[in-house]
Amino acid sequence: MAETLSLHPDRLFSSDPIQRDIAGRLYAKIKDLPIVSPHGHTDPSWFADNENFSNATELLVQPDHYLLRMLFSFGIPLQALGFKNRDLTKGDTGIPVETDPKVIWRTFASHYYLFQGTPTNIWLDYVFVNVFGMKEVLCAENADTYYETITAALQTPSFKPQALFERFNIEVIATTEGALDDLRHHKKIKQSDWNGRVITAFRPDNVTDPEFEGFEENLIKLAEVTNINIDTFAGYLASLQNRRYYFKEMGATSTDHGHATARTLDLSDDEKEALYQTIRSTNFSAEDADRFRAQMLTEMAAMSIEDGLVMQIHPGVYRNHNQSLFEQFGRDKGADIPVATEYVNNLRPLLNKYGSHPKFKVIVFTLDETNYTRELAPLAGHYPALKLGPAWWFHDSPEGMRRYRQQVTETAGFYNTVGFNDDTRAFLSIPARHDVARRMDCAFLAELVSDHRLSEKQAEKIAYDLTYSLAKDAYDL
Amino acid sequence: MAETLSLHPDRLFSSDPIQRDIAGRLYAKIKDLPIVSPHGHTDPSWFADNENFSNATELLVQPDHYLLRMLFSFGIPLQALGFKNRDLTKGDTGIPVETDPKVIWRTFASHYYLFQGTPTNIWLDYVFVNVFGMKEVLCAENADTYYETITAALQTPSFKPQALFERFNIEVIATTEGALDDLRHHKKIKQSDWNGRVITAFRPDNVTDPEFEGFEENLIKLAEVTNINIDTFAGYLASLQNRRYYFKEMGATSTDHGHATARTLDLSDDEKEALYQTIRSTNFSAEDADRFRAQMLTEMAAMSIEDGLVMQIHPGVYRNHNQSLFEQFGRDKGADIPVATEYVNNLRPLLNKYGSHPKFKVIVFTLDETNYTRELAPLAGHYPALKLGPAWWFHDSPEGMRRYRQQVTETAGFYNTVGFNDDTRAFLSIPARHDVARRMDCAFLAELVSDHRLSEKQAEKIAYDLTYSLAKDAYDL
Amino acid sequence: MAETLSLHPDRLFSSDPIQRDIAGRLYAKIKDLPIVSPHGHTDPSWFADNENFSNATELLVQPDHYLLRMLFSFGIPLQALGFKNRDLTKGDTGIPVETDPKVIWRTFASHYYLFQGTPTNIWLDYVFVNVFGMKEVLCAENADTYYETITAALQTPSFKPQALFERFNIEVIATTEGALDDLRHHKKIKQSDWNGRVITAFRPDNVTDPEFEGFEENLIKLAEVTNINIDTFAGYLASLQNRRYYFKEMGATSTDHGHATARTLDLSDDEKEALYQTIRSTNFSAEDADRFRAQMLTEMAAMSIEDGLVMQIHPGVYRNHNQSLFEQFGRDKGADIPVATEYVNNLRPLLNKYGSHPKFKVIVFTLDETNYTRELAPLAGHYPALKLGPAWWFHDSPEGMRRYRQQVTETAGFYNTVGFNDDTRAFLSIPARHDVARRMDCAFLAELVSDHRLSEKQAEKIAYDLTYSLAKDAYDL
Structure with missing residues (x-):
């Protein structure tokens, strides 16, 4: 739990x-x-x-190089975070590019524990609580709820x-x-x-x-x-x-x-x-x-x-x-x-x-x-x-x-x-x-x-x- | 005392x-x-x-470069710790090589205060208490007791x-x-x-x-x-x-x-x-x-x-x-x-x-x-x-x-x-x-x-x- | 106050x-x-x-390079602290040299807050209290009192x-x-x-x-x-x-x-x-x-x-x-x-x-x-x-x-x-x-x-x- x-x-x-x-x-x-x-x-x-911002992944995961680096350091390729290789002639590893933002969010969520002890954890928990009213620590189990709550909120005028x-x-x-x-x-x-x-x-x-x-x-x-x-x-x-x-x-x-x-x-x-x-x-x-x-x-x-x-x-x-x-x-x-x-x-x-x-x-x-x-x-x-x-x-x-x-x-x-x-x-x-x-x-x-x-x-x-x-x-x- | x-x-x-x-x-x-x-x-x-290990000095003093360096830094030549010059043609200072392990232990014991505030002190006190059951801080006065207790223990099967x-x-x-x-x-x-x-x-x-x-x-x-x-x-x-x-x-x-x-x-x-x-x-x-x-x-x-x-x-x-x-x-x-x-x-x-x-x-x-x-x-x-x-x-x-x-x-x-x-x-x-x-x-x-x-x-x-x-x-x- | x-x-x-x-x-x-x-x-x-030492400024301000550097870093030219350019042919900025030690002391006093958190503050407060018996934190308002008290004390045999x-x-x-x-x-x-x-x-x-x-x-x-x-x-x-x-x-x-x-x-x-x-x-x-x-x-x-x-x-x-x-x-x-x-x-x-x-x-x-x-x-x-x-x-x-x-x-x-x-x-x-x-x-x-x-x-x-x-x-x- x-x-x-x-x-x-x-x-x-x-x-x-x-x-x-x-x-x-x-x-x-x-x-x-x-x-x-x-x-x-x-x-x-x-x-x-x-x-309006589009969704949780595009706003919170993909532009944040603190997130990208830590996830990459645990062997998660950037393709799995939705990034396309720009030159497939060089070093193409055949790794498929994930296009579903919800799947990317799940990957992030299930690795959120990696950020314990880092400022990323402090910043994001602050955002989750104060901006989106979340009440549980982000993890694999609540990844979808998180994604949907945040993405829905982002569609509103406020x-x-x-x-x-x-x-x-x-x-x-x-x-x-x-x-x-x-x-x-x-x-x-x-x-x-x-x-x-x-x-x-x-x-x-x-x-x-x-x-x-x-x-x-x-x-x-x-x-x-x-x-x-x-x-x-x-x-x-x-x-x-x-x-x-x-x-x-x-x-x-x-x-x-x-x-x-x-x-x-x-x-x-x-x-x-x-x-x-x-x-x-x-x-x-x-x-x-x-x-x-x-x-x-x-x-x-x-x-x-x-x-x-x-x-x-x-x-x-x-x-x-x-x-x-x-x-x-x-x-x-x-x-x-x-x-x-x-x-x-x-x-x-x-x-x-x-x-x-x-x-x-x-x-x-x-x-x-x-x-x-x-x-x-x-x-x-x-x-x-x-x-x-x-x-x-x-x-x-x-x-x-x-x-x-x-x-x-x-x-x-x-x-x-x-x-x-x-x-x-x-x-x-x-x-x-x-x-x-x-x-x-x-x-x-x-x-x-x-x-x-x-x-x-x-x-x-x-x-x-x-x-x-x-x-x-x-x-x- | x-x-x-x-x-x-x-x-x-x-x-x-x-x-x-x-x-x-x-x-x-x-x-x-x-x-x-x-x-x-x-x-x-x-x-x-x-x-079985031989004695307190051979086991605890001579192989530990943390001990050697600190003792040397206070002017104790390695000969006094039992080390033989390998080339007497170069730089022989005529310092006699101590061969009695108990005498070497005494030298160490009387300088044990030098290690206060260093990890050596923490490690050795742990060993003295937990492995050998010692009850006093090592010093010149109890050096022989220490040496004998440890050396005797080392001869036993456990x-x-x-x-x-x-x-x-x-x-x-x-x-x-x-x-x-x-x-x-x-x-x-x-x-x-x-x-x-x-x-x-x-x-x-x-x-x-x-x-x-x-x-x-x-x-x-x-x-x-x-x-x-x-x-x-x-x-x-x-x-x-x-x-x-x-x-x-x-x-x-x-x-x-x-x-x-x-x-x-x-x-x-x-x-x-x-x-x-x-x-x-x-x-x-x-x-x-x-x-x-x-x-x-x-x-x-x-x-x-x-x-x-x-x-x-x-x-x-x-x-x-x-x-x-x-x-x-x-x-x-x-x-x-x-x-x-x-x-x-x-x-x-x-x-x-x-x-x-x-x-x-x-x-x-x-x-x-x-x-x-x-x-x-x-x-x-x-x-x-x-x-x-x-x-x-x-x-x-x-x-x-x-x-x-x-x-x-x-x-x-x-x-x-x-x-x-x-x-x-x-x-x-x-x-x-x-x-x-x-x-x-x-x-x-x-x-x-x-x-x-x-x-x-x-x-x-x-x-x-x-x-x-x-x-x-x-x-x- | x-x-x-x-x-x-x-x-x-x-x-x-x-x-x-x-x-x-x-x-x-x-x-x-x-x-x-x-x-x-x-x-x-x-x-x-x-x-006897001469006055508060000559004794406490002018010889102390910790003071000079901090005051200079806030744009106070050394001339304002009583220092004469030694070569007026080079880089003379036309800044007048302050000669009244009391005026220099005022400049120092009104910038004393800059030293908060630095050892200068600790040292000087110790001197002010223990050597001169001052009872207020030095600032622009009490600069003259400070100067006079210290300078007067300095004239005495003790x-x-x-x-x-x-x-x-x-x-x-x-x-x-x-x-x-x-x-x-x-x-x-x-x-x-x-x-x-x-x-x-x-x-x-x-x-x-x-x-x-x-x-x-x-x-x-x-x-x-x-x-x-x-x-x-x-x-x-x-x-x-x-x-x-x-x-x-x-x-x-x-x-x-x-x-x-x-x-x-x-x-x-x-x-x-x-x-x-x-x-x-x-x-x-x-x-x-x-x-x-x-x-x-x-x-x-x-x-x-x-x-x-x-x-x-x-x-x-x-x-x-x-x-x-x-x-x-x-x-x-x-x-x-x-x-x-x-x-x-x-x-x-x-x-x-x-x-x-x-x-x-x-x-x-x-x-x-x-x-x-x-x-x-x-x-x-x-x-x-x-x-x-x-x-x-x-x-x-x-x-x-x-x-x-x-x-x-x-x-x-x-x-x-x-x-x-x-x-x-x-x-x-x-x-x-x-x-x-x-x-x-x-x-x-x-x-x-x-x-x-x-x-x-x-x-x-x-x-x-x-x-x-x-x-x-x-x-x-």
């Missing part, structure tokens, strides 16, 4: 009664604050078109994207779009009667990373879209600035850069022009490409000072580590793996140039936790422009968030951090993720209060800032 | 009453499960010959290896033998009336690592033993496959590979043959040797798919760091030091080739804890073939195990891990080590239950799996 | 009543032990001249350096001086009637690091001061040995070496002479300089065996990361950033040569916490000469100290560590820093007692040793 499912009001707080009570009091004061989501990957067309946005108490949410995106959905939202604030963020990797798929064609489109000649580096920069202004018009307050490393450079004008021409010749080395990306971070910083967009750097991932999976199924299927990342030498050119500039803001993230105490907290605790992004991706979890606060706070304080990012395309999980962050921050503060490192009054103010003000300030929202 | 020695029933559980009680309940359900020991270094001749094996409730234990071992002890055990399950594991470093002492002669023996011509790479591989089948016949279910790094390669057939010939010429560079080791991991993976032996990789140790100690006293004297280890790039060739193969299983270990969250949990949470070995060597300790679960679980879950390995040649400490692992797992689960991340019922099932099923499944036992 | 300020007697102890009570009992037994401060940066002239030294119950304090220092203040203290023990430590980086500012002139001075011809490497070494003996005469028991890495070398005599001549030619590469530093660590070790000075190595910092800040304001303004550091390969030449020598002692520190379990605890747990320095600089904080004990103890034990270093030039904060260390050690021991890894009697002895004996022994005090 399935276990009863419920959300304990004290979940994620210490079982020590002193800490638990302090955490509970802190949490009570901030739990109902609106959600500020300055960085994420929801689809703006949801909010623009406001169509489960349309805009209704959920309001129900979730979202004050503002940022999506992320490539530099060439026409932002038609954001435009539509802006022109509509709906008052929800959905903004974009400028993600130019596809036109700044020479090794990005289709880079050369992307540059041609960039020139077309902006109607700027990009034969020179200056022209290329002008066209990027042009796009940034367009994104800003559509509400963007930030840019985002996802390079393999945090390398930056500060070349002379001649060097930059020569490097750009090498890159444009398409006859460039891996080191050329790397230097170009490095220089482009510094150029983007210069533009941030000009146009006021806050810069975000998300480095340190080996994308698409599983080559044949990538060839068959493409990106974002759960095969991205963090790598050791270096910041002190790599960021120095950029920070020496702009790190003390009063108009510059750069938010740096890491998947290599060894940098929290060694590099990032010390850097953030010195450079005025640099703030530390929250525990990211694999680390936006109870233990990950705890380590983040324990390792960052003593050197950088609370006020060199920027609040929480949900960074997700799993729309329904957004309140769950913010709830975990709020609880873990309160639990951390409760420990500092319980051993007299902070007064409870100080902790109250900090909890409010971590939940609300810091994100608003850091991202100029 | 010596302190009273006793083992508290709640040891290693949180002092928080809520967590302590949950941990106690979980532990009560699994504490008596049989010991599954899929990876270790006990001597198979003990079980084959079933002779302290013979087979009797202890049964008393320890060991369901199966794996030893580790080099590729050229004739496995006579395992054969003898198999052919005997005794029903204890003692299996071997295939450790081929001495014939796959060109820099292993005696590598070239080892290859000649390999050819002789298998009666296979190894002039070509194909012949060499065939002879290794031959040995693997022999080990499998003698009960092996796994192989083990202890390289300095986790590097793997996937060369073409021509490249492999050429590299092999270079290695055989004995005129090879360090890089050649490294590439050969890297390629051999991939070859071993291919053979695992063929013969079903589970692969284990234990990388990242600088062996014999203290050169003169090595020259005088040889390997395994406590001078092996972990080094920073990289997995994401290094394992990619192997994982891209076989990481998604349904018949392949590889268990990866680390001594570089920075990889838990950054590299290993993400890799294990994606590749079907890859499971994560438990906290290893310097880390099979309360704090080490806690960090392992805290850092691995959120990304890889519980079910991409493989239960506990005692990995020891200290036979008497095996129950103590498993007990520490069981207690720490229960303590970790109790924290998750206490803050409502798991229900107690879920935790019970997981505790059982961590203690018993995962090791049985992962190692095909 | 300002919050009430008080120091809770149980601060930094766990809120769990069992652990808190054990910690309290342990702490009660060691809290009044005299302060042994074997490594730090106080100014010996304070104790030699025994003049706040003179020698009086504070006695009031702080300091048994011995070591300062740090460059190799060319004439140690006049130490001489004066020695010759005075005052009995306070203020000793020096030999810091030769300015004459052993070819990339140190003014290296070549420093060598010329070295030759002059020692009256030794340094044209050969042997002469250079003799002059260094000469300085070491002078420092030893003035009370030094240790040397200190602050290189960018932990690299050591063991070159032949010819190689050393050739390298020295290259360095003296001033026409050397970065690699030459690095090799010279590496060799000099080994030479210093040899001299330590000769003269008995304990060696300290503090590697792994990128000094003066912010180039323009350095050009304008010089060293030690809060822009030093830790970098990843390697010990196993780097220290091997030195450790292989002297690591087992009975007369050698070397204390190694790190700012890269990943080395605690991976490299440093294993090395300290093997080599007799090597002991582990305490949690250092960015890590001499509650969480930093906790991680240190949790990660070091299981492999190296307590007795391969050396007690606490305050390592500060902030004289008033010394008792606060030692108090934090004592409390965190007691809290850590209390956890081990509470889960039955140690008896309370064992913990009492260890607490005493961590607080007092280990530092005395390790530094031969």
Whole structure:
């Protein structure tokens, strides 16, 4: 028989009664604050078109790379989760592609126990209880009931994207779009009667990373879209600035850069022009490409000072580590793996140039936790422009968030951090993720209060800032 | 006066009453499960010959590199612990070699306080109380009593290896033998009336690592033993496959590979043959040797798919760091030091080739804890073939195990891990080590239950799996 | 209104009543032990001249790089804290230099909330309460009262350096001086009637690091001061040995070496002479300089065996990361950033040569916490000469100290560590820093007692040793 499912009001707080009570009091004061989501990957067309979501599987299973990776790690092929091989000439294993969403849901349900102890379990249970009113832990036996209940609910008006946005108490949410995106959905939202604030963020990797798929064609489109000649580096920069202004018009307050490393450079004008021409010749080395990306971070910083967009750097991932999976199924299927990342030498050119500039803001993230105490907290605790992004991706979890606060706070304080990012395309999980962050921050503060490192009054103010003000300030929202 | 020695029933559980009680309940359900020991270094001749052990010093002090290293670090020369310099022409310090085991025991006893706070203390106190019924903390004053009590007990029938094996409730234990071992002890055990399950594991470093002492002669023996011509790479591989089948016949279910790094390669057939010939010429560079080791991991993976032996990789140790100690006293004297280890790039060739193969299983270990969250949990949470070995060597300790679960679980879950390995040649400490692992797992689960991340019922099932099923499944036992 | 300020007697102890009570009992037994401060940066002239300190700002704000860095990170220019640009031709921002110490204090006070959760907050609150009797948390509103109260107190006899030294119950304090220092203040203290023990430590980086500012002139001075011809490497070494003996005469028991890495070398005599001549030619590469530093660590070790000075190595910092800040304001303004550091390969030449020598002692520190379990605890747990320095600089904080004990103890034990270093030039904060260390050690021991890894009697002895004996022994005090 399935276990009863419920959300304990004290979940994620210490079982020590002193800490638990302090955490509970802190949490009570901030739990109902609106959600500020300055960085994420929801689809703006949801909010623009406001169509009902289709079914449980398409909404909750297939777009969530946390789910895909864990299921795949237990030998469930992506075909069994409804994904079609894109190239049957290579590595076709003859595995049939499952097309019935209910069957896929059953596969997921019968493996739900694999997620015990992971944040996925916490997020989904929150969604199951709070959004869909489920009362049993998901398992093979109740898979169909679950599927039908959720899918039926999704057909109703109160489960349309805009209704959920309001129900979730979202004050503002940022999506992320490539530099060439026409932002038609954001435009539509802006022109509509709906008052929800959905903004974009400028993600130019596809036109700044020479090794990005289709880079050369992307540059041609960039020139077309902006109607700027990009034969020179200056022209290329002008066209990027042009796009940034367009994104800003559509509400963007930030840019985002996802390079393999945090390398930056500060070349002379001649060097930059020569490097750009090498890159444009398409006859460039891996080191050329790397230097170009490095220089482009510094150029983007210069533009941030000009146009006021806050810069975000998300480095340190080996994308698409599983080559044949990538060839068959493409990106974002759960095969991205963090790598050791270096910041002190790599960021120095950029920070020496702009790190003390009063108009510059750069938010740096890491998947290599060894940098929290060694590099990032010390850097953030010195450079005025640099703030530390929250525990990211694999680390936006109870233990990950705890380590983040324990390792960052003593050197950088609370006020060199920027609040929480949900960074997700799993729309329904957004309140769950913010709830975990709020609880873990309160639990951390409760420990500092319980051993007299902070007064409870100080902790109250900090909890409010971590939940609300810091994100608003850091991202100029 | 010596302190009273006793083992508290709640040891290693949180002092928080809520967590302590949950941990106690979980532990009560699994504490008596049989010991599954899929990876270790006990001597198979003990079980084959079933002779009494000699004395306290020879059994408990001299083979334990944890003891040797700590005593050495306080200036006690190995000679004082009974070790003879093997080459008196080099670095002979004129220190006399102690030959009286009782005197050596006294030296150990009077320095036993050095181990406070280390797992050695926990393991040995467990042995002293549970195996020998001691009632005082070991110190200089009671050293002789200790020595005599233990040595006397060891002469009795109930302290013979087979009797202890049964008393320890060991369901199966794996030893580790080099590729050229004739496995006579395992054969003898198999052919005997005794029903204890003692299996071997295939450790081929001495014939796959060109820099292993005696590598070239080892290859000649390999050819002789298998009666296979190894002039070509194909012949060499065939002879290794031959040995693997022999080990499998003698009960092996796994192989083990202890390289300095986790590097793997996937060369073409021509490249492999050429590299092999270079290695055989004995005129090879360090890089050649490294590439050969890297390629051999991939070859071993291919053979695992063929013969079903589970692969284990234990990388990242600088062996014999203290050169003169090595020259005088040889390997395994406590001078092996972990080094920073990289997995994401290094394992990619192997994982891209076989990481998604349904018949392949590889268990990866680390001594570089920075990889838990950054590299290993993400890799294990994606590749079907890859499971994560438990906290290893310097880390099979309360704090080490806690960090392992805290850092691995959120990304890889519980079910991409493989239960506990005692990995020891200290036979008497095996129950103590498993007990520490069981207690720490229960303590970790109790924290998750206490803050409502798991229900107690879920935790019970997981505790059982961590203690018993995962090791049985992962190692095909 | 300002919050009430008080120091809770149980601060930094766990809120769990069992652990808190054990910690309290342990702490009660060691809290009044005299302060042994074997490594730090106080100014010996304070104790030699025994003049009153000037005012709150000059004593508490301006010399403290923890304060400067955090304030700078929130956009407060150093000019606003009273620092004059040294070169107005470069990067002069026209920011006026504040000269009124009270105005600077106000700036600090109104940003004091930034330090919440950092050790600075703990140290300063301790000083405010215990040294100056303040009763409110520092903030903008009470800034002037604070300034006036502190500044007035500083004018009185009981706040003179020698009086504070006695009031702080300091048994011995070591300062740090460059190799060319004439140690006049130490001489004066020695010759005075005052009995306070203020000793020096030999810091030769300015004459052993070819990339140190003014290296070549420093060598010329070295030759002059020692009256030794340094044209050969042997002469250079003799002059260094000469300085070491002078420092030893003035009370030094240790040397200190602050290189960018932990690299050591063991070159032949010819190689050393050739390298020295290259360095003296001033026409050397970065690699030459690095090799010279590496060799000099080994030479210093040899001299330590000769003269008995304990060696300290503090590697792994990128000094003066912010180039323009350095050009304008010089060293030690809060822009030093830790970098990843390697010990196993780097220290091997030195450790292989002297690591087992009975007369050698070397204390190694790190700012890269990943080395605690991976490299440093294993090395300290093997080599007799090597002991582990305490949690250092960015890590001499509650969480930093906790991680240190949790990660070091299981492999190296307590007795391969050396007690606490305050390592500060902030004289008033010394008792606060030692108090934090004592409390965190007691809290850590209390956890081990509470889960039955140690008896309370064992913990009492260890607490005493961590607080007092280990530092005395390790530094031969």
